Amino acid sequence: MAGVLKPGIKHIIFDLGDVIIPIDLRAPIRNFAVLSGLNETEVESLWREHGLILQYETGLIDDAGFRQHIRTLLKNESWADEVIDTAWNTVLLSLPIERVERIRELKGQYRLFLLSNTSAIHIEKVRNILVELGQPPLEELFERVYYSYEVKMAKPSPEIYEHVLATSGLKAEETLFLDDNPRNIHSAAQLGIHAVQVQPPLTILDYLRDESTNEDIPHSS
Structure with a gap:
């Protein structure tokens, strides 16, 4: 099975926790x-x-x-x-700067979005972490950010994915969604989105490799 950056993908939607920044829910x-x-x-x-x-x-x-x-x-x-x-x-655990750097590399090649079930207190903390790393805020890393507390919807509700697609003018079949939660992946896939579960020990650095590599990686859709 080839990498997730397949021909036809024009947009990437990232989850935040355990996709970009590692978390400890307990x-x-x-x-x-x-x-x-x-x-x-x-x-x-x-x-x-x-x-x-x-x-x-x-x-x-x-x-x-x-x-x-x-x-x-x-x-x-x-x-x-x-x-x-x-x-x-x-x-919120330590943020590996390489993940942020990879997102910045992809920015000129794809339309990038963030979709997170989160809270304002967490987002303020992430902003501070990014500042400490000398990186731009989430709102600059992505074309648009969708926070559950702002849109008043949460994954895995289909409505939140429909909201993202509609408000950003995205076609599901051209959109890659990366999330760590299998319920979120299933819900997005039901709408025709290319949904991929990020599963440790792999990270987005493994999933979003350069397409010239030929190594197989897990893929769910």
Whole structure:
């Protein structure tokens, strides 16, 4: 099976977490458990019971509302915003600069987009990470960025992919989508998008190699 940069592909849509920047989804739960004195199972159960993350990532509550929900659910009204933001952002790990450089190389060859289930607090942290690396912000790396909290939709809902295609004038059959979540991949593929699951230990550097290489890489569509 050949690489994913096949003839006919004109647009690439990137996920953010575990595609561009490595993440640890359990890290915020661990940190809030330590801060609150609860165990991780209790923290995770409270978040799921109240649908906190989905509400925040789809813009139903804003930054201040999210922080207050955290304080209320974990029973500590004294936590400063910075304490909550720091614990929340532990999901974000070190960003390999080579991935950013590869995206910049592709920018002149393809129309590039970002589609992420995320929150404003995370995006601000990513901006700071990029500044520290001497790299441009996400809004300059990509022709257009789609954040779930701004469009008030989230993957794997088909509506969010339809929104991206429609608002950026993309044809599904000319579009490559890279994501780490199999549910997101399946949903996008149902619309005719060339959807590829990025699976560790491989990274976008493996999937988005120069087409002149002939090595096989996994491909899902």
